[in-house]
Amino acid sequence: MRTGNEPITARSPLRLRCTLAAFGFVCAAAGTAAFTVAGRTGWAVACGVLLVVTVVDLVVVVRHIRQGPHYQPGRDVPPYEPPDEP
Template sequence: MIPMRTGSEPATARSALRARFWLSVWGLVWATFGTVVFALVGRPGWAAACGVLWLVITVDMAVILRHIHQGPRWQPGPDVPPYPPPERRRP
């Protein structure tokens, strides 16, 4: 008997969280740099756009760090309903 999974992803699927983290760090550096430079040269619109981008990157980084700290074997609790099993298609 094959154990039923709760999703339609491959059984060995992994997310490159550390790569996403370092790309977020890189984006955070550039967004900070852009915000400061555009504010100094008197371009408030571009500074605000870089500031919003900085905020989005910061939230994304928090989510990434949360997932890293949960570990690779984290599973949702019993209060989370399972995904419906994938439908088998006949060739």
């Protein structure tokens, strides 16, 4: 049942996003190091750019998680307001 207020009460899976960004950070850092050692400058730069993007994403996600229930409501907050019974 849709109430029409989904943008207001929508939830974001921030912890999953944080985990995926951390995994991306590790892969991009390893790729940057490996391509630098191998002498592949173009690929090293591409992985370095990806590394910067993942760091920015991690900072934003951690900031939203630390801001509390405004960005990530707990389990006791229902995802939708209960419908009004006629």
